[in-house]
Amino acid sequence: MKVLKFGGSSVGHPDRIRGIVEILKGYYATGDHFTVVFSAFGGVTDQLIEMSELAEQGDDRYGQLFDAFSERHQTAITTLLGETALYRETSQQMRRSHEVLKNLLYGIFLVREASPRTMDYVLSFGERSSAYIISQALQQAGVPTEFLDARRIIKTDKTFGNAKVNFEKSYQKIKQHYVEHPKVQVVTGFIASAKGGLTTTLGRGGSDYTASLLAAGLKASAIEIWTDVNGVLTADPRRVKKAFTIPTMTYAEAMEMSHFGAKVIYPPTLMPALQQRIPLYIKNTFAPEFEGTKVSEDSNPEGAAVRGISSINNVALCTVSGTGMFGVPGIAARIFGALAQAGINIILITQGSSEHAISFAVQPAVAEDARLAVEAAFAFEIERGVVNTVKVERELCVVAIIGENMRYQPGISGRLFRALGQNGINAVAIAQGSSELNVSVVIAKEDETKALNALHESFFLSDHKTLHLFIVGVGLIGGTLLQQIQKQNEYLRERRGMEVKVVGLANSKKMLFDAEGIDLADWKDQLRQADTAIDLAVFVGRMRDLNLSNSIFVDNTADKKIATFYEHILDESISISTPNKIATSSGYLQYQRLKRIAEKRGVQFRYETNVGAGLPVISTLRDLIDSGDRITKIEGVLSGSLSYIFNTFDGSRPFAAVVREAKEKGFTEPDPRIDLSGKDVARKILILARETGVALDAEQVTIDSFLPQEASEAADVSAFFTVLEERAAYFEQLLQQAQQEEKVLRMIATLEGEIATIGIQAVGRDNPFFTLSGSDNMIVFTTDRYSVRPLVVRGPGAGAEVTAAGVFAEIIQIGTLS
């Protein structure tokens, strides 16, 4: 024998009931014995409460609600039974029953009173109507059924609203009834009766309770709870989009999950069945073929350590502290005694072993009462200053990981706190029961969704991670990056288990957000049509408010302003990847501060493309230093555009034309004067110096400019090109001089000790920089270990594809680390 229960919205509408009839027909066809429990049609219990309240207040609008109630059931009968004899019988029977309810409501209206006893009777009409109608529909579908009013078999005391079951008597009646009634019994959930035939109800989760009592009384082989979701999920799917069904879990785990508000089952009411170890299946009426969740006592120590993640979304944390608490027995008893006396339920308790403070979480609504109760209990100590007044912190929530197997696996808490820490979520209080069934952490309420997602990703989807990108600047590099992401997303998803979503995008005019990810196929149109003007402060505010896990800010501009927001962004625990050199090459103190904040917040501040574009220059330098090498000299051709210009300028075209070409090819900075003046190279050698630990500032880099003075002083880019054109002969002369000596021109940067210099040099065949071509960069590291033959990094050091790819790779690295 199996006990099935259908409830909530799965009995909300005749169409859905038809689905249930189909499921039950299937059961009947297999020849298995079963009985089925129904709760009232979705929303009906609340409507009955509302009618009674109106009637009690003398408000005759209760009549309209009653009419709607009656109509709803008649419509269900018509829809389910059509024009048949059974329809007429059912409809009439229902009218007779509802007439009683109508009179009852009128009685309440007259005496202006709805006692708990009366209310239980009123509420019984919900289950009695639904179970009766469905039993008739099943009969019509060929399943021989009988409607069973559970008041006949479940006996309770007279605690109306939440009656206590007389198990012995109920089990006996259940057994007897089922022996005498071989047809499929269609049972009303939630209701029972007390001595004298008085109607009672079973309290929260009442219909589950009915099913559980039947299962225990009948020694059933299984209970199936049919609802409107795919079993118990790893997390609340409204908050965690990637939550999935937990295929098996233990009773204890199911109880923990439900305590935290996974509303699928209400285990306290399932106790009778659980005590007899009857397995429980949670299934979806809308997807009957789906396996759902099996809850049983089988635990599998080999299985996943964490089964589910849950939260309580609003708590207040009260802390009692003071010097008078250390080593004094009875303090905890007094605190919790006072709270018990005030009728306050405690959600979580923590005390550090210094015994200096005890914290407990309660519902915010009772926090003030809790404070008063404890302060009254400790009035004497508070007056003497040995116990402090109670500190109440609000706007908090509790997130918890749940699983029986946690106790077998070390490292679970480490993972928990790493996931929270990397997302900038501060743990206010921590509690873990010694059963290790759950680890609970109190955090800020605003971080709840982010925390749930971060934890879910960390424990269930370690091979499935979503990165949330906020990209500012969609020029050459930014635009190419978006193209690369769009092209590579499928590979990353399938091969690396990584989803890269661009959730914020801005150019110099507009900004655009979509937490689900902006469609990269037409980001240009979307940005053009966006109605929000770019405002960086607002952009940063939105990043914070969206509060998404694994958020990364990508600055693809050359703008100074944006760099001023970096500190704030890192402080919000958002990582940064940028090709923009402004932040790293401005004041040394700011550079240091950014690194410190990133470290403090456990996020990444990365800028590999600042030097050598996509070439691994900064990472190589870091590897050398981290592994204990000492840098003695760095020499390099660090400008892609100058490299290209000198490799291309052969006298056949004017110098200005070659510079223009370098700009068109995307090698120069948005303002090419920055490259030609040596400023860009100066920034790069400065960054390398800083990475080696030399605290240089820009003024300390000596630049030996090769530009004629008028070019250096040109007011804007167009004036600059005019000067380059006018001074064509000057550049030709530079070239000829080099050519006469069979040399080539190179802009070379050098760092030796604390001295950084930059200058143009004519180099011959014996010089390693001689052979460079295209936009090549070449960085030569001389170190203690690489002293005779230095370590060399060489390759294209500018250009859209290689630079964007460098940024993209860095984004993936950040994602892998987080």
Ligand SMILES: NC(=O)C1=CN([C@@H]2O[C@H](COP(=O)(O)OP(=O)(O)OC[C@H]3O[C@@H](n4cnc5c(N)ncnc54)[C@H](O)[C@@H]3O)[C@@H](O)[C@H]2O)C=CC1
């Ligand atoms: N082009 C290259 O080969 C390399 C470039 N970089 C760096 O990459 C960055 C971007 O360079 P490109 O893409 O070549 O320049 P770009 O001029 O093509 O793109 C920059 C974009 O940023 C936008 N922008 C400027 N200020 C903005 C603001 N406040 N808000 C929103 N958008 C803003 C501009 O409108 C422009 O579309 C620069 O910092 C550059 O130094 C780094 C390595 C190599």
Ligand SMILES: N[C@@H](CC=O)C(=O)O
């Ligand atoms: N404009 C730069 C691009 C890379 O940072 C260069 O020419 O090297």
Ligand code: NA
């Ligand atoms: Na690089």
